[in-house]
Structure formats: C-alpha cells, structure tokens
Amino acid sequence: MTMKMTTKTNTRERSREWYVRAQRSLIEGVNSPSRGAAVYSLGPVILDRGRGSRLWDLDGNEYVDFMMSFGALIQGHAHPKIVEVVSQTMAGGSHFAAATPAESEAAERLQRMVLSAEAVRFTNSGSEATMLALRLARAHTGRTKFLKFEGHYHGWYDPYCLNGHSHPAEELGPRENPTRLPDSKGIPASVFDDVVLAPWNDLEALENILRRHGRELAAVITEPIMANMGCILPRDGYLQRVCDLAHQYGALFILDEVVTGFRYAPGGCQQHYGLKPDLSTFGKALGAGFPVGAVAGPRSILDRMRWGSNMVLHYGTFNGHRLTMRVIAANLDLLMANEGAVYKQIYAVGDATIAGLRDVFRRRKIDAIVQGFGPMFQIYFTSRDAIHDYRDYCEYADTAKYSRFIHGLLDRGIYMTPSNGLHWIISTAHTTQDVETLLPAVDEVCAEMA
Numbered sequence: 001m002t003m004k005m006t007t008k009t010n011t012r013e014r015s016r017e018w019y020v021r022a023q024r025s026l027i028e029g030v031n032s033p034s035r036g037a038a039v040y041s042l043g044p045v046i047l048d049r050g051r052g053s054r055l056w057d058l059d060g061n062e063y064v065d066f067m068m069s070f071g072a073l074i075q076g077h078a079h080p081k082i083v084e085v086v087s088q089t090m091a092g093g094s095h096f097a098a099a100t101p102a103e104s105e106a107a108e109r110l111q112r113m114v115l116s117a118e119a120v121r122f123t124n125s126g127s128e129a130t131m132l133a134l135r136l137a138r139a140h141t142g143r144t145k146f147l148k149f150e151g152h153y154h155g156w157y158d159p160y161c162l163n164g165h166s167h168p169a170e171e172l173g174p175r176e177n178p179t180r181l182p183d184s185k186g187i188p189a190s191v192f193d194d195v196v197l198a199p200w201n202d203l204e205a206l207e208n209i210l211r212r213h214g215r216e217l218a219a220v221i222t223e224p225i226m227a228n229m230g231c232i233l234p235r236d237g238y239l240q241r242v243c244d245l246a247h248q249y250g251a252l253f254i255l256d257e258v259v260t261g262f263r264y265a266p267g268g269c270q271q272h273y274g275l276k277p278d279l280s281t282f283g284k285a286l287g288a289g290f291p292v293g294a295v296a297g298p299r300s301i302l303d304r305m306r307w308g309s310n311m312v313l314h315y316g317t318f319n320g321h322r323l324t325m326r327v328i329a330a331n332l333d334l335l336m337a338n339e340g341a342v343y344k345q346i347y348a349v350g351d352a353t354i355a356g357l358r359d360v361f362r363r364r365k366i367d368a369i370v371q372g373f374g375p376m377f378q379i380y381f382t383s384r385d386a387i388h389d390y391r392d393y394c395e396y397a398d399t400a401k402y403s404r405f406i407h408g409l410l411d412r413g414i415y416m417t418p419s420n421g422l423h424w425i426i427s428t429a430h431t432t433q434d435v436e437t438l439l440p441a442v443d444e445v446c447a448e449m450a
C-alpha cells in the first residue's frame with residue numbers, strides 16, 4: 001500500500017477551554033473516569049458530532065473513529081436508518097413505561113439471532129444486565145457465591161468490582177489464590193466474601209479452585225473474549241470446558257456478551273464458539289448507540305421474574321424504552337439484511353486493518369502484537385508472542401507506550417482511547433478508505449517512537 005499524507009489534528013484550543021468549563025460542574029469534566037485526564041494526558045478531546053466512521057471535535061478536527069463509543073456504535077455514527085427510526089418514533093412519544101409492540105418486536109429479533117434466547121428481559125445498560133443475571137442465578141440455584149475471573153469487567157455492580165483493574169505483577173499473589181484487590185472504595189468487604197476468583201485461560205487452576213468451592217457456586221461468569229484487558233482470546237476449547245465444569249458443580253454458566261454480542265456473529269460469541277450458556281448478557285452493539293442491556297436464557301430461569309411472593313425482582317422505569325426498542329429492531333434488521341452480509345464486510349475491513357498494522361510494526365521494527373480478529377482487536381507493545389490473561393497483561397503489556405502511541409494518532413486524525421484496556425472496533429460504517437487513512441498515521445507515529 002502506498003502511504004498517503006496524514007492530517008494534523010493537534011489544535012485543541014476549544015477542547016481545552018471547554019474542559020476547564022466542564023470541570024466546574026462535572027467531576028474531572030466528564031461522567032466516567034475513563035473519559036477524562038486519567039486517560040487523555042492533556043485532558044479529553046471534546047467531541048462535537050459524528051457521521052459514518054468519522055468524528056469531529058470542537059476545534060473542527062476530523063478523525064476516523066476506531067473507538068466507536070466503546071463498541072456501542074456497530075452501525076457507525078448517525079446511520080440514516082437509525083436517524084429515520086428515531087425521528088419517526090419520537091413524533092409519537094419517547095416512552096410510556098407500559099406495554100408496546102416495540103418491545104416484542106425487538107425481543108423477537110434478538111430471539112431469532114441468539115440461539116440460547118428462549119426469553120429476553122431488557123435492561124438499560126450492560127451493568128444492569130449482569131446484575132440481573134447474577135440475581136437470577138442465585139435464585140435459581142439457591143446458592144450465593146459466584147466465580148469471576150481476574151481482569152474481567154462485568155459492570156460497576158458491587159460484587160463484580162474485584163480484580164478488574166490492572167496492578168503491578170508483584171501485587172497479584174498466587175494464581176490459585178489471587179490477592180483480592182477491590183476496584184472501588186465504598187463497597188462493604190463482606191460483599192466480596194461471596195466472590196471466588198480464578199485466573200482465566202487456565203483449566204488446571206480452575207479445576208483446583210472448583211474442587212474447593214464449586215459446590216457453593218450459583219454461577220461462573222465469564223467474558224468469551226476478554227475485552228477489558230484489550231482483546232484476549234480464549235484458548236482452544238477453553239470456554240466449552242468452563243461451561244462443562246460449571247455444570248458439573250451445579251453452577252450456571254453466564255456468558256457476558258455485552259461487548260461481543262451481535263459483533264463476532266449475529267448470535268455473538270456463543271454462535272462463533274458453539275456454546276450453550278445458561279444465561280447471556282448483552283448491551284453495547286444491541287442498541288447501536290442507545291443505552292440498553294439484555295438478559296437472555298431459558299424460560300425455566302427467566303420465568304423466575306414472574307410476579308409472586310417468590311419472584312426475582314427486576315423493575316425499571318426505562319426498561320423496554322420505546323425509542324430504544326425501535327432502534328434495536330432497526331439495528332438488528334440492518335445486521336441481518338442479505339443474510340448478514342455486513343458481517344463479511346466488517347471482518348474484511350477488520351482483518352485488513354490488523355494485517356496492515358502488523359506490517360507497519362514489522363517494517364518499523366517495533367515490538368508490538370495485534371490480538372483479535374475481524375470486528376475487534378487490540379495492540380500490545382510487548383516482546384511476548386501473545387497476551388493470554390490478566391497476569392500477562394499486568395506484567396508484559398507496556399501500557400504507557402500504548403498511551404503515547406495513541407496520543408500520536410490523536411494528533412493525526414485517528415480517534416481512539418489511549419487506554420490499553422479497551423480495544424479497536426470496526427463498525428459497518430468502516431471501509432478500506434479508513435484503513436488507508438489509518439496506516440500512514442501509524443507509520444509516522446512508529447517512526448517517531450522507534
């Protein structure tokens with residue numbers, strides 16, 4: 001590929017002014033620390049609008065967006081069909097907090113795409129979905145404890161906030177008895193008494209931990225592809241074995257597809273890897289930019305939410321939000337049009353991006369690997385061949401170098417979060433033209449870093 005010129009997007013005057021103003025009313029000027037100065041060294045780039053694969057900031061700089069709202073924007077920005085559905089729906093009212101056809105229309109499409117979805121319950125975020133899944137699993141099994149893996153993020157609900165952040169390798173403790181590192185203050189220590197921790201991608205360690213705790217567990221919850229330590233793939237057959245082991249001990253297997261759902265295949269990673277989870281959680285790509293989550297599974301479990309003295313409680317003013325449900329239906333229709341042809345396009349663009357990045361790193365003699373495939377991947381600056389788990393990430397991924405790399409790209413028309421814990425996203429709006437814009441920018445930054 002011949003290298004094109006890059007554009008300069010390092011004028012940040014208006015971003016800086018706005019950031020000063022935002023800090024007067026908002027903590028760190030943002031609504032989540034992952035968007036603020038903890039990640040963006042000079043303060044956040046303040047964004048103004050988006051269209052397709054492109055974004056514009058307040059200073060008028062144009063970027064190709066590879067973050068895509070942490071993966072929520074599977075159709076890119078302002079997809080014409082989504083804009084049309086939103087305008088039409090709004091003309092008839094946003095939400096009634098009462099039964100509407102829109103919610104079954106969304107649920108029916110999800111059911112058709114996700115094999116394990118005998119029934120569906122919509123929530124308003126991925127965090128709410130994983131929260132509900134755990135409550136259902138506890139009610140269904142009559143057990144309290146659950147197992148989560150190191151470095152997995154399932155939202156900000158209290159019991160999940162353990163060993164979700166990276167730490168220096170020497171603080172992690174033994175693999176089969178990890179040091180317990182809460183991610184947040186304000187959570188009673190007793191909450192974590194119900195959490196069993198295990199390293200991921202390591203069957204031997206899991207088998208040993210389950211021998212000790214398996215019979216106490218309501219559930220084993222896992223991301224199918226680790227998406228909060230970049231992009232870490234499961235070893236061959238690993239997920240199926242985790243599912244079998246959970247069942248062997250009478251625990252439910254919860255697959256957290258908040259990131260991977262509707263992305264790796266119409267039916268998510270459970271389709272891609274041939275898994276049959278007891279409960280699955282969704283979010284992000286399901287809503288194409290609108291706030292939503294979902295729990296799907298068999299009636300025998302979801303029926304526990306039926307009204308009665310023994311019910312699993314799940315309320316919510318905004319559950320089944322009419323506008324969002326109409327967006328979901330339109331989004332899933334777009335994904336399934338022409339027998340899911342857009343997935344071929346996403347994979348082709350994603351794989352070309354990955355190949356192009358590897359090529360630049362090789363030519364520039366940069367110690368970096370690209371993990372993942374098609375719709376989602378991450379770059380690690382490391383001399384290792386692969387990052388297999390949280391411990392590898394904490395020990396071997398040079399996250400400071402990654403941050404410098406991304407800041408270099410932000411100055412050259414590429415939008416991405418400088419946090420190595422996230423991942424690059426390819427939407428249906430990305431084309432090979434975007435790859436051609438990306439690679440010269442990467443080449444320039446690598447030349448500077450070498």
Ligand code: PMP
Binds near residue numbers: 126153293
């Ligand atoms: N599960 C996983 C695997 C996630 O990555 C996230 C969010 N990054 C969540 C759950 C929580 O979703 P939300 O941010 O919509 O609450």
